[in-house]
Amino acid sequence: MSTSVTPSPRPGSRSVPADVQAASELLAALASPLRMSIVTLLDEHGSRCVHQLVDALGVPQPLVSQHLRVLRGAGLVTGVRRHREVDYRLVDGHVAHIVRDALAHAGHSTEPPAPA
Numbered sequence: 001m002s003t004s005v006t007p008s009p010r011p012g013s014r015s016v017p018a019d020v021q022a023a024s025e026l027l028a029a030l031a032s033p034l035r036m037s038i039v040t041l042l043d044e045h046g047s048r049c050v051h052q053l054v055d056a057l058g059v060p061q062p063l064v065s066q067h068l069r070v071l072r073g074a075g076l077v078t079g080v081r082r083h084r085e086v087d088y089r090l091v092d093g094h095v096a097h098i099v100r101d102a103l104a105h106a107g108h109s110t111e112p113p114a115p116a
Contacts, residue, residue: 025074026074026076026095026098028074029070029071029073029074029076030076030095030098030099030102032067032070034057034059034063034064034067035067035070035071036099036102036103037057038053038057038064038067038068038071038077038088039071039076039077039090039095039096039099040096040099040100040103041053041056041057042077042088042089042090042096043090043093043096043099043100046089047080047087047088047089048087048088048089049082049085049086049087049088050064050065050068050085050086050088051085053068053088068088075091076090076091076095077089077090077091078090078091
């Protein structure tokens with residue numbers, strides 16, 4: 001039987017609040033340009049099967065499936081089987097909102113403002 005080992009905190013360190021840990025895991029799941037693109041497509045189109053995502057993204061099917069597996073594992077995407085295909089959709093719109101905000105933020109200039 002295998003057991004997981006939780007590392008003990010370093011001396012002097014504080015434990016991380018559960019909501020901060022959960023937010024960190026959410027951002028880690030989104031920390032890929034391809035996964036952000038998948039979230040954006042699912043937000044725009046409601047649901048898509050793998051071959052539609054492959055066509056839209058122009059990347060190989062195994063790569064799309066791998067990234068969908070990460071998003072599913074993080075609880076961000078769910079799949080519904082329809083005959084031989086699986087339709088993927090976002091679990092909720094908050095994830096797409098986070099991605100849209102990140103894209104908008106990245107689009108802003110990172111140069112410091114000019115002195116007045």
